[in-house]
Amino acid sequence: MTAESARDNQAAQAGPAADRSITIAHISDLHAGSSYFIPNLIGRTIDELNELQPDAVVVTGDLTDMGFRQEFKTVRIFLDRLACRQRVIVPGNHDSKNVGHIHFEELIGARNSDLALPGLNIIGIDSSEPDLDSGRIGRERYKTIETRFVEPSDVNIVVLHHHLIPVPGTGRERNVCYDAGDFLEVLLRSGVDMVLCGHKHVPHVWRLESLMLITGGTVSCMRLRGRSKPCYNLIVLDRSRARIYRKYPFGAQELIADFELAGKRFCELEK
Ligand SMILES: [Fe+2]
Ligand SMILES: [Fe+2]
Known part of the structure; x- marks a missing residue:
């Protein structure tokens, strides 16, 4: 076997089936009910996703x-327009204010969820605490992560609201999960490829060893830091790569990261 064919063979065994790609849309921090909430932005995003037809949609909280219940009802109206039924949606700290978790469970779904597609596993974790801005995973849930991802060639994704590593361009750091260090170790040990989160309203991608830590910006809120703009992420998985695009509602789309799935190595973008 030549080096090239060996590489192709290895790539074919990693991630989604070789004959198709998987697209995951990652939106975050809608903040319905805020005076900074722009309904047109989430409305436009839903339209764009319905046209794109992603395989799964992830919503990372807030x-x-x-x-408040009426805020969840507003979100529900938008989500009901979303054609994609394969979803992982987790609450954020703002959703857990004022006992909001009961409305989340009633109008949105379970706070912790699980989605499996061929070659792809996604776990959604509620990292919020009632009426607190900070987040935690909790040692009692580590075992679930460690035993969930049993197929190393699958693409394994964990979804939560709070970030695990500080995000550049967000000012004074606060609200990294209390147990972020221990949880990162669990993720690396468990063969997790990506973490999708939100909270800071500033999009970013970090690489930590074999792990990609992908923070989504706010999709529909003008509570912005610096020059960041409302946006969402598109993650395209093919047989050997994960490409992350940043998409601005009504606007452009740009490639921000390119990840080799087979070796789980981060690749420099071509200039
Ligand atoms: Fe937020
Ligand atoms: Fe948040």
Whole structure:
């Protein structure tokens, strides 16, 4: 076997089936009910996703601003327009204000969820605490992660609201999960490829060893830091690569990261 064919063979065994790609849309921090909430932005995003037809949609929390029932009802109206039924949606700290978790469970779904597609596993974790801005995973849940991802060639993704590593361009650091260090170790040990999160309203991608830590910006809220703009992520997985694009509602799309799935190595973008 030549080196090239060996590489192709290895790539074919990694991630989604070789004959198709998987697209995951990652939106975050809608903040419905906030005075900074722009309904047109999430409306446009839903239209764009319905046209794109992703295989799965991930929403990383702060759907609402205060956890009020009417705010969740507003979000539900938009989500009902979303054609993709394969979803992982987790609450954020704002959704857990004012006992908002009961409305989340009733109008959105379970706070912890699981989605399996061929070659792809996604776990959604509620990292929020009632009426606190900070987040935690909790040692009692580590075992679930460690035993969930049993197929090393699958693409394994963990979804939560809070970030695990500080995000550049966000000012004074706060609200990294209390147990981020221990949880990162669990993720690396468990063969997790990507973490999708939100919270900071500033999009970013970090690489930590074999792990990609992908923070989504806010999709529909003008509570912005610096020059960041409302946006969402598109993650395209093919047989050997993960490409992450940043998409601006009504606007352009740009490639921001390119990840080799077979070796799980981060690749420099071509200039
Ligand atoms: Fe937020
Ligand atoms: Fe948040």
